[in-house]
Amino acid sequence: IIFSEERSFFVGFAFCPSHIMAAVSMSTRLERLPHLPFFHILECLPTWSQLKLRDVCRSLRKTVPQVIVTADFSDGFVPIAVVKNVVQSLESLADLDLGHTPFSDEDLSELARRIPNLQRISIKWNNRITDEGFFNACALWTKLIAVKLDSCDNISGVFVSVLAERATCFQSFSIRSRIFGDAVMAVAHHCPNLTEADLSDSRMITEFGISFLVQGCPGLTLLNLSGLHIADSTLRLLVQHLPRLQSLILDRCTGLTRDGLEALTTGIRLVELRELSLASVPTVTDDIVSAIALCCGKLQTINLFGCTGVSDAAAKSLSVLPDLRVVNVAKTRITKNGISDITGTPRPALVTLIASEIPQISSAISSIAEGASSLETLVLDSTDIQDSGVDHLTPHLSRLSKVDFSRCGGLSNISAKALGSHCHRLTALSLSHVSRLDDEGLRAIAVGCPNISSLILAHCKKLTDDGLVSVAHRCLELSHLDVGHCTEITSAGIATVCRHCTCLTALTVTHNDDLTDRGVEAIARHSVRLTSLDLSQCSAISDAGIGALSRCRALTSICISQTVVSDAGVNALIVAHPALRNLDVIGSRVTFTQARVQTLIAERQMHPL
Numbered sequence: 001i002i003f004s005e006e007r008s009f010f011v012g013f014a015f016c017p018s019h020i021m022a023a024v025s026m027s028t029r030l031e032r033l034p035h036l037p038f039f040h041i042l043e044c045l046p047t048w049s050q051l052k053l054r055d056v057c058r059s060l061r062k063t064v065p066q067v068i069v070t071a072d073f074s075d076g077f078v079p080i081a082v083v084k085n086v087v088q089s090l091e092s093l094a095d096l097d098l099g100h101t102p103f104s105d106e107d108l109s110e111l112a113r114r115i116p117n118l119q120r121i122s123i124k125w126n127n128r129i130t131d132e133g134f135f136n137a138c139a140l141w142t143k144l145i146a147v148k149l150d151s152c153d154n155i156s157g158v159f160v161s162v163l164a165e166r167a168t169c170f171q172s173f174s175i176r177s178r179i180f181g182d183a184v185m186a187v188a189h190h191c192p193n194l195t196e197a198d199l200s201d202s203r204m205i206t207e208f209g210i211s212f213l214v215q216g217c218p219g220l221t222l223l224n225l226s227g228l229h230i231a232d233s234t235l236r237l238l239v240q241h242l243p244r245l246q247s248l249i250l251d252r253c254t255g256l257t258r259d260g261l262e263a264l265t266t267g268i269r270l271v272e273l274r275e276l277s278l279a280s281v282p283t284v285t286d287d288i289v290s291a292i293a294l295c296c297g298k299l300q301t302i303n304l305f306g307c308t309g310v311s312d313a314a315a316k317s318l319s320v321l322p323d324l325r326v327v328n329v330a331k332t333r334i335t336k337n338g339i340s341d342i343t344g345t346p347r348p349a350l351v352t353l354i355a356s357e358i359p360q361i362s363s364a365i366s367s368i369a370e371g372a373s374s375l376e377t378l379v380l381d382s383t384d385i386q387d388s389g390v391d392h393l394t395p396h397l398s399r400l401s402k403v404d405f406s407r408c409g410g411l412s413n414i415s416a417k418a419l420g421s422h423c424h425r426l427t428a429l430s431l432s433h434v435s436r437l438d439d440e441g442l443r444a445i446a447v448g449c450p451n452i453s454s455l456i457l458a459h460c461k462k463l464t465d466d467g468l469v470s471v472a473h474r475c476l477e478l479s480h481l482d483v484g485h486c487t488e489i490t491s492a493g494i495a496t497v498c499r500h501c502t503c504l505t506a507l508t509v510t511h512n513d514d515l516t517d518r519g520v521e522a523i524a525r526h527s528v529r530l531t532s533l534d535l536s537q538c539s540a541i542s543d544a545g546i547g548a549l550s551r552c553r554a555l556t557s558i559c560i561s562q563t564v565v566s567d568a569g570v571n572a573l574i575v576a577h578p579a580l581r582n583l584d585v586i587g588s589r590v591t592f593t594q595a596r597v598q599t600l601i602a603e604r605q606m607h608p609l
Contacts, residue, residue: 065089074099074124079553080107088114100125100531100556102578105133112137120146120172125556125581131159138163146172148198157183164190174198174224184209188216195219200226200249207234214241226251226277232260239263239270247275251303258283265291277303279328289314293321301326305354312338325349330356330379339364343371352377362410365389369396379404381430390415394422401425406432406456416441420448430456432482439467446474454480458508461486465493472500479503484510484534491519498526505554506532513538517545524548534559536584543569550576562587574600 045053050068053060068090073083080103087093093115099122103111108129112118118141123129129152138144144167149155160175160183170191176198184205187194194217199205210225211234220242230253238245248270250256261283264270273296278284284307293299299321304310305328315329315338327342327350339355343364350372355361361383368375373396381404390411394400400423405411411434419426426449431437437460445452452475457463463486471478478501483489494509504527509515515538523530530552535541536559546560546569555577560569561584570590573583574597583597590597 065092069093070095070097072097072099073101074122084110084114087111090115092117094118095120097122098124100579100581102128104128105130105136108133108137112140116140117143119143120148122148122150123152124150125152125579128154130154131156131162134159135162138166141167143169145169146174146196148172148174150174150176160184161186167191170194172196176201182209185212185216188213192217193219196222198222198224199228200224200251201228203228207231210234211237214238218242219244221245221272222247224249225253228253229255230260231255232257232263235260236263243270244272245270246272248273249275249277250281251277251279251305253281256281256283258285258288261288262291264288265295269295271296272298274298275301275326277301278307279303279305281307282309285309286311286313286317290317293317297321298323300324300349303328304332305329306331308333310334312341315339316341318342319344323349326352328352328354329358330354334358336360336362336364340367343367345371347372348374350374354379355383356380356404357382360384362386362389365392369393373397374399376400377402381406381408383408384410386410387412387414387418391418394418398422399425402428404430405434406430406458408434412436413438413441413444417444420444420446422448424448425451427451428454430454431460432456432458434460435462438462439464439470442467443470446470450474451477453477453503456480456482457486458482458484458510459486461488464488465490465496468493469496472497476501477503480506482506482508483512484508485512487512487514490514491516491522494519495522495526498523502526503529505529508532508534509538510534510559511537513540516540517542517548520545521548524551528552529554531555531579532557535563536561536587538563541565543572547572549573553577553579555580557582559584560588561585564589567591570597571600 053064069092074097080101164187173187218241221244226249300323311333312335315334319341344367356379362385369392375397376399385408528551531554541563543566546565556579566589580601585597586594
């Protein structure tokens with residue numbers, strides 16, 4: 001809602017799960033609305049909502065194409081023909097995310113002709129595009145400054161090298177694929193103005209390639225080297241040549257020793273560092289964290305997940321950082337005392353606290369409630385938090401949008417009611433393995449938290465169809481539901497959810513003998529946007545039910561392990577789903593090996609029908 005003193009007008013937008021309605025009531029004509037605030041409203045809407053606004057009136061039909069600069073198709077399967085039709089009218093389009101939309105070299109070239117001014121492109125899981133297709137497209141995309149390619153197996157280092165030579169104004173580079181160090185060296189040589197580089201899990205890149213990159217691109221502000229083998233000497237070189245670095249991600253870099261990590265705190269320091277992630281780096285210790293906190297005073301995000309050498313002493317040192325926004329100390333040796341140190345003083349900036357498996361955390365609940373009242377994400381799974389603790393927390397943490405209390409055996413309906421009474425902004429909630437939760441508690445959540453889009457209820461065995469119906473009628477934006485091992489839930493309950501929650505993209509209904517072929521047919525009929533479906537250990541599902549899934553062409557991941565589906569059912573799945581990436585058939589009646597199934601999927605993507 002916008003109010004203007006200079007021009008009297010009112011604009012209201014009502015959001016619905018499948019469409020958006022715009023109601024305009026004003027004393028002036030729509031054409032006389034101030035453009036800047038009106039454009040800001042449109043920019044905040046999802047791509048599909050922006051496009052539907054074109055049908056409201058003639059003025060919006062003219063205005064909307066000028067406003068849309070970003071088109072995001074990553075939330076599900078979108079046929080390439082639809083993408084082409086959409087983008088051709090968007091004259092200002094600069095950022096395109098194709099997600100896992102399957103398309104060929106010819107399709108990419110046609111897109112390049114339709115949107116020649118593209119600046120950023122993101123593609124995921126595509127085995128059909130090749131170096132040649134990208135060469136032809138990039139010849140037209142002369143303004144390209146950012147490329148993100150995730151698991152595009154037919155893109156080689158040759159393309160990366162040629163692209164770097166052509167697009168010398170490159171600013172962002174993210175290619176998680178089979179590229180070698182020579183491609184990275186080409187980027188470093190031709191793109192000195194590079195500011196972001198994501199090389200995570202590109203294990204063929206050597207230390208020499210990384211060294212060349214950090215020396216050739218001194219303006220880097222983000223560098224992701226997760227999963228790579230990094231030596232101490234490379235880290236020292238990185239600190240020496242990247243003084244502007246603001247985000248450094250070294251998750252799973254197990255080759256780093258204590259001496260290498262000390263380079264972050266001695267000599268030339270990364271004084272501009274805002275984000276540091278050292279998840280699962282075994283050599284991180286208390287004194288290393290303390291030195292980092294002392295040297296990097298602007299640090300806002302620290303990820304120490306799985307660093308078993310970190311204890312309460314490190315947590316105490318983190319408490320001196322005034323601007324901390326995100327803290328992940330899950331699976332460390334930090335105890336309740338460390339959590340109390342982090343949250344003991346008021347921290348209005350702290351929005352995310354992840355403290356999984358912290359012992360005796362129930363004793364630190366008061367500190368969290370009083371010192372971290374701005375929290376939006378709270379993860380306390382596998383802790384001893386009790387109903388009384390949740391009852392104390394929720395009135396103070398009304399801004400919470402994501403909560404994970406899975407495997408917290410001390411919780412019951414009392415906690416569910418507390419969440420429903422105070423946390424009305426919740427969009428993601430996990431209560432898996434909370435065995436005392438039943439329909440009454442789930443009903444309280446559905447009533448109090450209607451904006452939930454992700455709900456994880458696995459192993460809540462007291463839940464029945466009645467509780468699920470409450471969710472279906474209230475939580476219309478639900479996109480991810482996990483009711484695996486909820487043995488009292490039947491096909492009728494699942495069908496009700498699918499019928500009402502039309503935004504559903506991920507569904508898990510494992511270990512459920514009451515889910516039949518008819519239930520799968522109901523899923524397929526109403527949830528055509530599904531991208532992930534897990535039906536493992538559902539013994540009543542056969543080829544007949546699996547055949548109905550041909551309607552869900554957006555599926556990229558399907559699990560039918562330990563079912564009675566046969567070879568014919570698997571073949572039908574592969575043929576019907578062009579975006580399929582993973583198909584788990586282990587333990588089923590299929591005679592194919594799992595490796596053979598993945599080979600068939602790859603061949604289907606390379607040679608579409």
